[in-house]
Amino acid sequence: MNTLLLAAALLLLLTILAGLWRVVRGPTAADRMLAAQLFGTSGVGTLLLLAEAWQQPALRDVALIFALLAVLALVAFVRLRHEGAE
Amino acid sequence: MSGVTLALDLLLGLSLVWLAWRTLASPTLFGAIVLFIAFGLLMALVWARLDAPDIALAEAAVGAGLTGVLLLAALADLQQGDNLLPVREPLRGWLLQLILALCALGLFTLLTLALLGLPSPPPSLAGQVLPRLDGAGASHPVTAVLLDFRAWDTLLEIAVLLLAVVAAWSLGSHPHPNPRIVGSEVLQGLVRVLLPFAVLSAGYLVWRGGFAPGGAFQAGTVLAAAGILLLLSGLGRPFNGRHWLWRALLASGLFIFTGVALGTLLLGGGALDYPAGLGYGLILAIELGLTLTIGLTFIALYAGEQDAAEERE
Numbered sequence: 001m002n003t004l005l006l007a008a009a010l011l012l013l014l015t016i017l018a019g020l021w022r023v024v025r026g027p028t029a030a031d032r033m034l035a036a037q038l039f040g041t042s043g044v045g046t047l048l049l050l051a052e053a054w055q056q057p058a059l060r061d062v063a064l065i066f067a068l069l070a071v072l073a074l075v076a077f078v079r080l081r082h083e084g085a086e
Numbered sequence: 087m088s089g090v091t092l093a094l095d096l097l098l099g100l101s102l103v104w105l106a107w108r109t110l111a112s113p114t115l116f117g118a119i120v121l122f123i124a125f126g127l128l129m130a131l132v133w134a135r136l137d138a139p140d141i142a143l144a145e146a147a148v149g150a151g152l153t154g155v156l157l158l159a160a161l162a163d164l165q166q167g168d169n170l171l172p173v174r175e176p177l178r179g180w181l182l183q184l185i186l187a188l189c190a191l192g193l194f195t196l197l198t199l200a201l202l203g204l205p206s207p208p209p210s211l212a213g214q215v216l217p218r219l220d221g222a223g224a225s226h227p228v229t230a231v232l233l234d235f236r237a238w239d240t241l242l243e244i245a246v247l248l249l250a251v252v253a254a255w256s257l258g259s260h261p262h263p264n265p266r267i268v269g270s271e272v273l274q275g276l277v278r279v280l281l282p283f284a285v286l287s288a289g290y291l292v293w294r295g296g297f298a299p300g301g302a303f304q305a306g307t308v309l310a311a312a313g314i315l316l317l318l319s320g321l322g323r324p325f326n327g328r329h330w331l332w333r334a335l336l337a338s339g340l341f342i343f344t345g346v347a348l349g350t351l352l353l354g355g356g357a358l359d360y361p362a363g364l365g366y367g368l369i370l371a372i373e374l375g376l377t378l379t380i381g382l383t384f385i386a387l388y389a390g391e392q393d394a395a396e397e398r399e
Contacts, residue, residue: 006090013097016128020101023120024108032120040150043127050134058139058299061291062130062146065304068284069151069311073123075273076155079318080162 005053012046033077040070119157126150139299140228147307223365225297233369237358251386277319284312302373306380313385325389339379
């Protein structure tokens with residue numbers, strides 16, 4: 001069971017790395033930002049799996065913070081972006 | 087260690103180094119900010135792996151959450167000014183690059199030697215902290231160290247936070263976003279749903295800090311995120327750092343902390359040496375004050391001093 005959870009976490013981590021490619025390549029600012037947003041969701045999933053696998057209940061609180069704050073950067077990006085950003 | 091764990095460790099470690107390199111090498115500032123946000127997220131995962139959930143919580147809140155907003159706001163400021171955007175020029179000259187590479191290699195060697203030279207088991211203060219936990223005001227070792235055994239350090243840290251706000255305010259103010267543009271209904275609806283959860287979570291994190299990973303820093307950051315969302319959506323009244331009430335609240339954490347220090351000093355036990363039985367209550371009071379102060383500090387750093395209404399005039 002533990003190995004299964006860890007393998008699932010590993011898979012999620014690999015999807016994060018796949019998303020990183022989009023962050024590096026772009027081409028538009030929105031592409032980069034949306035990929036970073038996706039990490040928030042994958043990060044929540046990874047942390048919940050690791051909390052179960054390593055019996056670390058505190059990691060669920062880390063996931064909670066991720067879930068709450070992930071939206072912050074996106075809202076700031078939409079609201080603060082000026083014409084000509086990239 | 088199973089193969090899956092090893093793969094997880096390798097992937098985390100290598101991607102962290104790769105991200106750090108890409109962040110520094112990013113040709114645009116915006117790209118660097120997005121990479122830095124991703125770096126914060128992976129860093130939090132690494133702390134989780136290193137069995138340090140307290141730091142993972144702080145990294146998730148500050149590194150992956152708030153820093154991104156502060157950096158984006160700074161970038162928006164830079165782009166508003168004409169040609170203030172610094173041009174990122176790659177390092178020129180093979181000699182300079184060679185010297186830098188040698189320096190980095192030397193540092194790497196030193197760090198590796200230091201790591202290999204660690205005695206086994208590595209030096210730790212856990213042996214001194216854990217037996218004294220019974221008499222401390224908090225049963226979670228990290229909180230006990232931060233607010234009981236080494237409370238003096240934390241007191242000075244809060245003073246530093248206040249100094250940071252004073253320094254940031256002295257640089258002038260740049261209200262974000264343009265106060266004339268109100269956020270869309272979708273954004274306002276989202277903020278209305280999210281806000282109660284954020285405040286509830288902040289309260290939960292402070293309360294939990296007494297006996298498990300959590301505490302004022304993480305809770306204050308979540309509170310600040312809620313406040314910045316209010317400002318970004320245009321739902322809340324603009325933050326006005328000149329109002330005496332905001333200033334009083336900004337300093338409240340330091341006031342409560344100093345008050346407790348003076349009170350315990352007058353009682354004869356020494357500053358921040360809590361009387362037996364009162365430790366938990368005093369620590370909770372300090373933590374609540376700190377949460378408010380830390381939350382407002384981040385909001386003040388983000389919003390600057392001036393009232394947005396004043397700026398319009």
